[in-house]
Amino acid sequence: MLDVAARAGVSGQTVSRVVNGSPRVDPATRARVEEAMERLGYRPHRAARALRTGRTHTVGLVATTLATVGNSRMLQAVVDAATGRGYAVVVVTLDAASGIADAFARLRDQGVDGAIVLNEATAVVRDAVAPAGLALVVVDSPVDDRFAAVQTDHAAGARAATEHLLGLGHATVWHLAGPETSYAAAERERGWRAALVDAGIEVPPPVRGDWTAASGFAAAAELPVDATAVFAANDQMALGALRALTEAGRRVPEDVSVVGFDDVTDAADYRPPLTTVRQDFDALGAEALAALVAAIEGGDQPVVLLPATLVVRASTAPPTG
Missing domain, CATH: 3.40.50.2300 (Response regulator)
Structure with a gap:
């Protein structure tokens, strides 16, 4: 990290902020640090960083199924957003044999910093008690003071x-x-x-x-x-x-x-x-991940409402006769 800082002409703290996805770095400085990391072949050691910071930079995703198009597209959107911020994603699905408590337990066993709950699974979460210290963001759920929410209108x-x-x-x-x-x-x-x-x-x-x-x-x-x-x-x-x-x-x-x-x-x-x-599934994933990172870092628990846009094609027309 010190080698990266020297090559980029910044402090070690600035390199740390870039590695951890902090927004407190201006784009030009971030680009310079990332270029130095690339040239030097620097890669953060996830396990070592977790021991030092107490955070694994891993988040969970809970869904009832990944078979539906909406859930699979949301999974892709969350993974893309997480990758861009340096986070890994662990996926847990609910079934008749396992409840939400079991899902949370499995995620805690993986050492996740927080979790995103998708669509139909949010109905189960509303009646459950989340483990202490596990930040939560729900996608498509009524507003609840216990967690952040990201919704399509x-x-x-x-x-x-x-x-x-x-x-x-x-x-x-x-x-x-x-x-x-x-x-x-x-x-x-x-x-x-x-x-x-x-x-x-x-x-x-x-x-x-x-x-x-x-x-x-x-x-x-x-x-x-x-x-x-x-x-x-x-x-x-x-x-x-x-x-x-x-x-x-x-x-x-x-x-x-x-x-x-x-x-x-x-x-x-x-x-x-x-x-x-x-x-806009990409925006949903990005907003859900951003809200979760903010919750992990002790920030606000926002309610984000994204617009839905009508796209007119050839399957609609005035009635005949």
């Missing part, structure tokens, strides 16, 4: 999707809702309801799925034959709905307009290209 995104369909002239909008236990699903349903109520339109009963394309296919089969507009709570269920409508002889968007949520990588390649609400 699901309700506003769902409202925008619904208002888009109403603005095209559809008499009402049907909703393929997500699981009842999901905070994100509940918020999307809330935004859909609010848009209809504000427009003076009676709210039709939602048809519920479980985020999968198969559940969207089954749910779409329950829609009335005169439905002309559908808002699905995620793109996978929208994909299933597209298939169900096509097999029923109904054209999208000529007979039925369909909107999804998330803007997954393939959404623009659906047939037709899917109108959807975009979540």
Whole structure:
């Protein structure tokens, strides 16, 4: 570290700040130190640093599953953000045989400095007691004084999707809702309801799925034959709905307009290209990691709300006839 400091023309403390990802280094100085580290082949020794600082620069991530697109994209976003700050990530999934206490215990055994809890897993965390000294950030959960929260504005995104369909002239909008236990699903349903109520339109009963394309296919089969507009709570269920409508002889968007949520990588390649609400998963991961680092360092526990943006493609159009 002293060799790096000498080559970069800075103090050893400045090198330490750069190594530890401190924001208290101006960009030009950080770049000079990083160049010196690269030229000298300097690599921090994680175990030695943990003994000296009491921090492992390792964070945990808790999820109910990594099979869903939203969770897998959030995992990638968190890992990318953590790597950029010099942190490693340990992943723990919950299942029927292990509860949140077991997940926290496994993370503590790994010596993590803190943990990020994703989406559906946050419902379990709200009823649990986190181990003392374990900093927590939850993604998509109601505000709670015990931990920082990072959220997408699901309700506003769902409202925008619904208002888009109403603005095209559809008499009402049907909703393929997500699981009842999901905070994100509940918020999307809330935004859909609010848009209809504000427009003076009676709210039709939602048809519920479980985020999968198969559940969207089954749910779409329950829609009335005169439905002309559908808002699905995620793109996978929208994909299933597209298939169900096509097999029923109904054209999208000529007979039925369909909107999804998330803007997954393939959404623009659906047939037709899917109108959807975009979540910025990279920003979610970066904000979650930044909030966790701040909590680890004893800072504030913020609530961060990120916008969701409507992306209009070819799956929506004015009703015919």
